[in-house]
Amino acid sequence: MRDGLALRPVGEDALLVEADCTERAESLYAHLLARRSELPEITEIVPAARTVLLDGIADRAALARQLADWQVSLHPPADGPLVEVPTAYDGADLPEVAALWDVSVEAAVRIHAAPEYRVAFCGFAPGFGYLTGLPARYEVPRRDTPRSSVPAGAVALAGPFTGVYPRSSPGGWQLLGRTTLALWDARREPAALLAPGVRVRFLPVRAPR
């Protein structure tokens, strides 16, 4: 393939398309969804940090031939729906993150709430979106020791990604705050508010008493 994309066969009927960066992987995912009807049947299209997995392909050889001619730009379309996440910035790790950024806690909140994020991919748990958009200089490491239980609705940060824990689970990300928005409800349509391509804004609110 052209432009920083490579194909790796997976098992009998899947292909991993590898991109040179998260932005191109996101862009590739958007292209694949837009042109799905022209492609052989595919059961799952799973974007991730640098790759898109195509699983359950009806005709893998034909699909590989089609993809060989694709050119995928670096600029993902920004027209996904917008989800606003009201967030009380009172997380246990907020002071530590502010210190890592060398700013006040108030400034750290402004920095985190400033960008428009985008869901690059989901995983870890149903409805957990990996959000990109925070400038690279604000990347922070995971916690050395993961917490055995992170509360549902926790807004957290690690590496290049921000995320919101849809339900209580173990987790090693730095906790900045929390939201009462239900990000995942299997009985709702859509079940996941944060699907790949969705745009996200965090709105600072006062902590509910």
Add this chain to the structure above:
Amino acid sequence: MTALQVVRAGPLTTVQDLGRRGVAHLGVPRAGALDEPALRAANRLVGNAPGAAGLETTLGGVALRATAAAVVAVTGAPAPVRVAGRPAAWGAPVGVPAGAVVEIGAATYGVRSYLAVAGGIAVPELLGSRSADLLSGLGPAPLAVGDLLPVGQAAGPYPPVDLVPLPAPPGELVLRLRLGPRADWFTAEAVAGLARSRYQVAEASNRIALRTEGPALARAREGELPSEGMVLGAVQVPPDGRPVVFLADHPTTGGYPVVGVVPGPDLAAAAQARPGTPIRFALLRA
């Protein structure tokens, strides 16, 4: 409506069909019966569609009281079957009178038995499936004593005769392995040696993965792999070097390199291999 009431839940009994498809991009595992051919066979014996929901037991069986007359079939791991206290056939349709208890005993070999009931287990669908997904807690919870499982309307007369091939006991588990997508993260010697190495099924195996004990697979490169999509049968290698074979409840993405993928048809045997069973990987060249 007919229902099955749980009299004895067994160590782990879940409702399973053929699983959830098309939602991996939301982080939702596929779930579904680990020994899919066994569930399909049980459904065929009672005249259900192949994808009807049944029960998957784990080693210790299950006991259920039918609130109205029902027809059931048990397949998968061979186990004694009793209806109203009397021995009944394994691998054949069995009538259960109203109020009688159908009981699956401990598996004589293998791990997972399947019970299909004419009409199927009719718990509500969630994202296109009735399966319990133990990784993310979607679908019906594992059975507990007293649970009432609704049974759907039977399609019609069930086939009077059918054949369920009895799988040979898995004395040794041979898993074919198609190398990739990240075989290049391991040394050539380690990959070549994989076919000669002897592994065993680890105690920690479950619906998420068949875990192994054996020699660690040496990495050719250090560093972390950015998370990428995972398929059923993917053999992921965590930092301890012991291969982990992903089964139906596997996570949709993962951050450890996948040395190869076990083809779907080999996974039913993997689902029936008890801890301690020797494993051999037979390499398939891409």
